[in-house]
Amino acid sequence: MDSLTQIVLGAAVGEAVLGKKVGNKAMLYGAIAGTIPDLDVVARYIFDTVTATEIHRGFTHSIFFSVLFAPILGWLVWRLNRKEEATWKDWSWLMFWGLFTHPILDAFTTWGTQLFWPLSTRLAFQSIFVIDPLYTVPFLICLVLIVFKKRTSAKRKRLVRLGLIISSSYLALTLLLKGFAYQKFEEALTLNGIAYTAMNTRPAPFNTLLWMANIETEDAYLMADYSFFDRQSISFKAYPKNHNLLGNLVTDDKVKRLIAITEGWYTVTKKEGKLYINDLRFGLISMDTTEDQFAFSYQLNETTDGLTVKEMPKNRKDATRLMAFLWQRIMGN
Template identity: 70%
Template structure:
């Protein structure tokens, strides 16, 4: 999830663990704990693109990381907060739950997380977009109410529990909505006589009303969208896999690693003799049925006996157009 959401979750968890003892300091250190796992993004400054992708939501988002570093961070905080009536065990407990709930929440997004690192298992339930105001904003309101209550006030506990309850309930609701959307896509494919190998569904940005699906067939991928306000049948756009365009590069180690990361959901495009590896998991850059650009695309650049993988930059204008199109599409086709 986005940084604000993880800060809010971490602060709320910190309050639940140690709020009665240290008041708003529990919110502060909980927010810090909720931020720490995402520092893995700094890897992009020190390594190549493929390695940075592999490291993101890897070690720092694992149970192992939480267990290993919670006592270390707990000890550091206990040295800073010597005057408070707390022990390093108290702070270690707060840090563990702040560090651990971060990847648990991330597991519900499209990117997922390697919660059981070093085992090669990525959890990605794909039922909530990385930024969802309906999850974050109510949670944030309750957290702000907590801030203005005295440490011993019963209202403080009440508001914090409500924030956790409302946000968690919404998360469960999105799982239900995902199930309904899956049935709608499946029924539509059957009605249109489309045989498919696999289907991957997820919410579109910033909402849980409009859903999209990637459908794998023998030689193409189909992409369709469904809003709970739709009144017309789902239409699917076709995108050829073009895996053969890789040629001898198909067995290159970096390409093999990219294939593993995207779990097989990719297409290859060729433009002006340049090859691009497109990650289908995050969809297209717009809702236009003629759109061919994907949100995450990587240029394959041969350099001698090796290749370099570079992520294609995104344009701000594309983001603005996508937001406008999403708002219109959410209300039905």
């Protein structure tokens, strides 16, 4: 999830664990713990594109990381707050839950997380977009109200409990909505007589009313969207796999690792003599039906020093184009 959401969740967990003893400091350190796992983003400045992508939401988002670093960070916080009645164990418990709830929340997103690192399995329920105001805003309001209450106030406990209940209930709801959307896509495929081998679904950006689907067939991937307000039937657009375009590059280590990152959901395109591997899991850069640029696309460049992989950059115009179509599409076709 986005940084603000993780800060809010971490702060709420901190308050729930230690708010009665240390007041607003619990939220402060909980918020810090909730952001620490995302420090793995520095990998992009140190490693090549493929390695940095593999590292993202890996070790720092695992149970192992939470267990290992909670007592270390707890000791540091305890040393800084010796005057508080909270013990080293108390602070370690707060840091553990701040670190651990971060990857749990990330597991509901499309990218997922290697919660069981060093196992390579990535847990991804794909039921919530990385930024979802309906999850974050009610939670944030509860925390703002808590800040102005005394640490001994019973209202603090009720407010943090309310925030956690609302946010957790919304996550559960997203799983139900995902199941309903999946059923709609499945019915449309059957109605159209389309044979397929696999399908995954995910919410469109910033909401859980509009859902996207990737469907694998023999030679192509189909993509479709469905809003709960739709009146017309679901239509599918095909994107050829073109895996054969990779040629001998299919045996290159970086290409194999990149394909593993996409979990097999990828197409290959060739533009102006350059090959691109497109990660289908995150869809297109825009909801314009004429769009063919994927949100995550990697350019392959053969050099004398071997193959290099470059992630194609995104810009503000991409977000503008997305928003222009998004709200209109949510309201149904």
